[in-house]
Amino acid sequence: MIYLQYAYQKSGLPNPARIAFDVHDTDVVRAEVLAEFAAAFPDCNVAFLPVQVDWSILIYRRSHDNLQSRIHWGRKNMGRVGVGFFCVDDRQFEVVPRASYLIWACREILISTLSGVFRLRFVGKFFLRLVDRILWLKESF
Amino acid sequence: MAERILLTGSTLTGSGDVLMLLARAFFQSGYETRIVSAADGLPFWSRVARDAHVSLFRTIDSVSFSRHFFQTAISWKPTIIFIYGSNVFIFPHILEKLKRKLDCRFFLWEVNNNFFGEIGLRSLPIYDHVFALDSYIPPVLQVAGAKSVSHLPACADPQEHYPIPLPNDALYHADMSFLGSPYPNRVELLKHVVNRGFSLRIYGDRWHAADPSLQPFISDMPVLGLTKSKIFTNSRISLNMQGPRMINAENFRVFEVAASAGVSFSTYKPDLVQCFTPEKEVVLFENAGDLGEKMDYYLNHPAELDAIGRAARERFLEEHTYQHRVKMIEKVIQ
Numbered sequence: 001m002i003y004l005q006y007a008y009q010k011s012g013l014p015n016p017a018r019i020a021f022d023v024h025d026t027d028v029v030r031a032e033v034l035a036e037f038a039a040a041f042p043d044c045n046v047a048f049l050p051v052q053v054d055w056s057i058l059i060y061r062r063s064h065d066n067l068q069s070r071i072h073w074g075r076k077n078m079g080r081v082g083v084g085f086f087c088v089d090d091r092q093f094e095v096v097p098r099a100s101y102l103i104w105a106c107r108e109i110l111i112s113t114l115s116g117v118f119r120l121r122f123v124g125k126f127f128l129r130l131v132d133r134i135l136w137l138k139e140s141f
Numbered sequence: 142m143a144e145r146i147l148l149t150g151s152t153l154t155g156s157g158d159v160l161m162l163l164a165r166a167f168f169q170s171g172y173e174t175r176i177v178s179a180a181d182g183l184p185f186w187s188r189v190a191r192d193a194h195v196s197l198f199r200t201i202d203s204v205s206f207s208r209h210f211f212q213t214a215i216s217w218k219p220t221i222i223f224i225y226g227s228n229v230f231i232f233p234h235i236l237e238k239l240k241r242k243l244d245c246r247f248f249l250w251e252v253n254n255n256f257f258g259e260i261g262l263r264s265l266p267i268y269d270h271v272f273a274l275d276s277y278i279p280p281v282l283q284v285a286g287a288k289s290v291s292h293l294p295a296c297a298d299p300q301e302h303y304p305i306p307l308p309n310d311a312l313y314h315a316d317m318s319f320l321g322s323p324y325p326n327r328v329e330l331l332k333h334v335v336n337r338g339f340s341l342r343i344y345g346d347r348w349h350a351a352d353p354s355l356q357p358f359i360s361d362m363p364v365l366g367l368t369k370s371k372i373f374t375n376s377r378i379s380l381n382m383q384g385p386r387m388i389n390a391e392n393f394r395v396f397e398v399a400a401s402a403g404v405s406f407s408t409y410k411p412d413l414v415q416c417f418t419p420e421k422e423v424v425l426f427e428n429a430g431d432l433g434e435k436m437d438y439y440l441n442h443p444a445e446l447d448a449i450g451r452a453a454r455e456r457f458l459e460e461h462t463y464q465h466r467v468k469m470i471e472k473v474i475q
Contacts, residue, residue: 001366002161002301003152010182028312028362036365088363089346090153092181111185115192 004040004093011095013081019055020047022077024064029088033059055095057084067112071105144474145173147214150225152178157393158366159252160225162298166463170471177213179230184209203260207235214239221474223248227255233263240267248470250293254278254386256285270473275390276412291473294416295393296466297457301366302400304374304454312362315342316440317406318376320364320394323351327382331355333429334380339436344372373403377446378424378436381407391416395423396461399453404439404446406432416461422453 008015019037023030037046037057047053056079058070065087074083074096082097096104146167150160164174183191186205210231214222222245224231236247247267252274256262265271265286272293273279279290307313316339319331328351334341341358348359362368373379379398383391391413398405399417406424407413417423424439426432439446 002158002165002298003366006152006161006176007181032363032365032368036367039367088365091363091365094181107185111188111192114189115194118189118193 001036001040003091004037007093008041008095011082011097013095013097015041016044016055016081018045018047018053019057019084020053020079021057021059022048022073023059025059025061025088029059029061033086033088053079054081055079055084057086059086059088062087062089067108071108074101074105143171143173144221145175145217145219146221146223147175147177147217147219148223148225149177149179149210149231151180152176153180158301159393162301162463163223163225163250163466165300166298166467170464170467175213175217175219177210179206179226203230203232206230207232211235211239214243214245218243220245221248222246223250225250225252227251227253228261228264229255229258230260231264232260233267236264236267246474248272248473250274251278251282252295252390254388254390256282262286272470272473275388276415277388277390289473292412293466293469294412294461295391295396296461296463297393297396297400298463299400299458302370302373302397304402305367305370307371307375310371310375313342313371313375314340315376316340316436317378317380318342318344318372319380320344320369320372321382322346322384323348324382324385327380328352328355330380330382330429330432331358333433334436337433337436339440342372342376369397370401373398373401376403377440377443378406379403381405383408383410396457399423399457399461402450402454404450404453406435417453417456420449422449422456424449 021033023033034046056077058073070085077083078098078101082095082101084093084095086093148160148164152160160176164176167174184205187202187209190199190202190205207230222239228249239245240247246269248270249268250272254275256265262285265282266288268287269289271282271287271290273282273290274293274295276292279292282290317334319327321327322345331341331343332352332354335354335358343355343359344362344364348355381395387410389411391410395405395407395413399422404424406426409425413423419425424435426435
C-alpha cells in the first residue's frame, strides 16, 4: 500500500478521485491489484475501462511488457488527469500526468534505444577501448 | 526548527517497503521527510546505464545518480541525510561536498552487509553514525573506519502489516508458505517439506528455474503489500531462512509475519532470539529432519500454533514497530 501512495505522491498530484483499470490477466491478479489500490486510496472510486475517469491505469506483467504498446495504450486511454502503468511483478508504479505524456514517451523511447545500443557487443568493446585510450593518455602526460 | 530528513535507498520490491515505512515513521514523529529513490524517478543516464545491464556502465549510473542526489539535497537543504540499505551509488566526495555545503549530519542503516566496495568503504568515515542490522557487524565497521556504530534490528509497520484472516479463501491456505528467493539451502529444505507430504506455497522471483519437483507449488501471484499479510496470516506456518549475507542478523520477513499474527519456523540467528522468544513467539529448527518433526507436531496442535502467532504479534506491537526503531535512532540523533 505504502508504495502506491509514495509513487502517486511523487507525481506531485493530489490523490486520485476516480481511477479505472485495464487488467490483461487472471481474476486473481485483478482482485489482488484492486484490493491493493482500494487499501492505498480508500476514498477513490475504482472502475474498469472503458469509462471516462481522472486516471486510467494499465496493469501488466513483466513478461508481456512492450514499451511501444504501452505508449500506444496510454495515448488511447488517457484519463482526464493522466495515466498510470503498474508492473505487478516488479511492483513498479509509474504515474504520468496528461500534460507531460509526450515528453515522458519520448524519454522512454530514447532510453530504450540507447540502452539497446549499449547492449550491443561491439559498442561495449568500443567503449572499453575508448576508456583504455583515455587512461593511457592520462598516464602519458 | 524541525529536523529535515532526506532519505535515500532502494524502493524496489526486493528491498521491501522499508525506506517508505521509515520515512512515514519519521514523519509521524514530527520530522519533515523526503525520499530520493535509487530505483525509480532516476536521472536519464542512470536509466540508460541500468537498462543496458552492462557492468561497464555502472560508473555512469553512479555519476548520474550522485549528481541527482547532490542537486536534490542542495535545493531541499536537509539537516540529516539518512541512507538505507548500503551505499553503492553515492560517491564519497559528493557526500563530503554536501557535508561542507549544508552542514548536515549523515547516517547509514547498513542492512545488506555490503560495504566492501570502493564507494561503501570510502564513505564509512563520513557518516556521523552507522546503524547495522547485523549485530555481528559493528566492530567490523569500526575497524573499517566508521566513527560510531550501533545495532538496529529489523521491524514492521502495524498500518502496513496486520492480520487478514480469510477462512473461506483457499487461495492463501497451506501448511507452509515461503516468500523469498531460491537460494540452494532453501530449495533443499522445501524439497524435504514436499517429500513429507505437507502442503506448500512458494512465492517470489526466479523460482521457475529452481528444482522441477517444486514447480507445482510455485504461486504465480504477484506479492503486493496486502498479499503479504494475507499469506502470513492464512498459512499455518511461514518458513524463514536467512539470506547468505546474514551473520547474526534477522531479516524483515520474520517481523512482518509476527505483525500478521502468523507463525515463523526459522533457523537460529542470535538477533532473532533477542527479538522473539523461541517456542513462545517463534519456532526454531536445526535441520530438515527437525523441521519435519516440528511441523508434524504443531500442525496436530493448532491451538499452540495460534497461541504462538498471538504472542508474536503482541511482542511486535510492544517492541518492534518502526516507531520503536525511530526512537532508537532519535537517541543517537539527539
